[in-house]
Amino acid sequence: MKLKFLGTGTSQGVPVIGCTCEVCISDNPKDKRLRSSAMITTDQHKKILIDCGPDFRQQMLVNKEDTVDVALITHEHNDHVIGLDDMRPLIFKTGKNMPLYCYQRVGAEVKKRFPYAFADIRYPGAPAFDLHEIENAPFTVLDTEITPVEVIHYKITAFGYKCKNLAYITDAGFILDAEKEKLRNLDVLILNCIRKFDPHPAHFILPDVIKLFEELQPKKLFLTHISHHLGLHDIEDKQLPSGMHLAYDGLEINF
Amino acid sequence: MKLKFLGTGTSQGVPVIGCTCEVCISDNPKDKRLRSSAMITTDQHKKILIDCGPDFRQQMLVNKEDTVDVALITHEHNDHVIGLDDMRPLIFKTGKNMPLYCYQRVGAEVKKRFPYAFADIRYPGAPAFDLHEIENAPFTVLDTEITPVEVIHYKITAFGYKCKNLAYITDAGFILDAEKEKLRNLDVLILNCIRKFDPHPAHFILPDVIKLFEELQPKKLFLTHISHHLGLHDIEDKQLPSGMHLAYDGLEINF
Numbered sequence: 001m002k003l004k005f006l007g008t009g010t011s012q013g014v015p016v017i018g019c020t021c022e023v024c025i026s027d028n029p030k031d032k033r034l035r036s037s038a039m040i041t042t043d044q045h046k047k048i049l050i051d052c053g054p055d056f057r058q059q060m061l062v063n064k065e066d067t068v069d070v071a072l073i074t075h076e077h078n079d080h081v082i083g084l085d086d087m088r089p090l091i092f093k094t095g096k097n098m099p100l101y102c103y104q105r106v107g108a109e110v111k112k113r114f115p116y117a118f119a120d121i122r123y124p125g126a127p128a129f130d131l132h133e134i135e136n137a138p139f140t141v142l143d144t145e146i147t148p149v150e151v152i153h154y155k156i157t158a159f160g161y162k163c164k165n166l167a168y169i170t171d172a173g174f175i176l177d178a179e180k181e182k183l184r185n186l187d188v189l190i191l192n193c194i195r196k197f198d199p200h201p202a203h204f205i206l207p208d209v210i211k212l213f214e215e216l217q218p219k220k221l222f223l224t225h226i227s228h229h230l231g232l233h234d235i236e237d238k239q240l241p242s243g244m245h246l247a248y249d250g251l252e253i254n255f
Numbered sequence: 256m257k258l259k260f261l262g263t264g265t266s267q268g269v270p271v272i273g274c275t276c277e278v279c280i281s282d283n284p285k286d287k288r289l290r291s292s293a294m295i296t297t298d299q300h301k302k303i304l305i306d307c308g309p310d311f312r313q314q315m316l317v318n319k320e321d322t323v324d325v326a327l328i329t330h331e332h333n334d335h336v337i338g339l340d341d342m343r344p345l346i347f348k349t350g351k352n353m354p355l356y357c358y359q360r361v362g363a364e365v366k367k368r369f370p371y372a373f374a375d376i377r378y379p380g381a382p383a384f385d386l387h388e389i390e391n392a393p394f395t396v397l398d399t400e401i402t403p404v405e406v407i408h409y410k411i412t413a414f415g416y417k418c419k420n421l422a423y424i425t426d427a428g429f430i431l432d433a434e435k436e437k438l439r440n441l442d443v444l445i446l447n448c449i450r451k452f453d454p455h456p457a458h459f460i461l462p463d464v465i466k467l468f469e470e471l472q473p474k475k476l477f478l479t480h481i482s483h484h485l486g487l488h489d490i491e492d493k494q495l496p497s498g499m500h501l502a503y504d505g506l507e508i509n510f
Contacts, residue, residue, distance in 0.1 A: 086272070
């Protein structure tokens, strides 16, 4: 299996519109961060999308992806769901509703923000979704077992997703001990990291992630959901502990 | 004054994800169409945005724009409003709420889809808007008189906007005679045109636009809100009546 980072940026993306900091004006493609999302390709070439933010269309085009078989949604914040309308071409092509896996709460929010997708009589050209409400227990999609990992994101919970020996966690500010047990000794742990200094109420910052790296001991740890306050990719990546890396848009990991 | 097309595509954009038609695989930048939006720059260098769709962030970055002083919204369909969350960096920079001009109905929809922007206690980092409800009567923003032009878009109305001797109309399928009076003998008329053949319930197609061109006699007419069914820019543009052109992303018009 493989996981490709379609986006590794925080909610405003990098560059931030109008910002002239060294990260936002960097020419390095690794400093251009679309909103966080990832695509898992199974051994049977099926596609599992994690989150569908505002850059979904651009991410599909840039990565020459043309299929999503299932989407897993971590939580309802706009940078993780607002691209759902852009799934229309995929839905029209297959003629099937797009399956979305998420909390009941997240599904209810999706219904509120895309009411035309759930209307009894949908207008021609509206998208169509099948909502699968999940709880904090393993489930199977496309012959692949997925284990949710519940994290605390300011005042709400969000799901990370574990698949085989990889876990993808975004928008966490805190992880309860019971959930940490799912994350010990992984081959690959992906964690959100918004910036280097200055604690954030909803997101891990770099010292939090380094502490978790030491505690959970994954073979490799990749940072995602990164803002322009984390620094330039090429400089910062070298300064991380051995085994830790900044992810970047387009990075692929086999697992 | 000038108007720049930030996007000239229909709701799925061009290319359409996964499509292999000749338009969608064209390498010509004029065949790459982000979702329809335009930026007017006044003689005092103020910026009036028309519509804020899913490509807003990308459009601002590509066009090296870093300011919006006022946004005019044509109607509430997602390809015209779903980018409002991406106005956050502009709002943070100025510390002021972003003024949005639109129908009362459209404002109510914006409130439903972005409730966190209108909450009594907004969370840190939420966008903030001032909704200005307009009716079908001229109004002034930034010392510039704007005249709404009401059009019929399937089962709803939408506003086009006229400024000096230019009018920008998107998502029209029909225009009542009384509103047509505002559109006679313009220097520049911009009209939506989704495809060449096959009537559409909500959008003009090419024969409708040619008929309006003959009837309303603008000096120039530009087509926007174009789908991949209209054909390749360089071939189709040559076949249009003299004075009519396909707009393309990045095109600037002085008026």
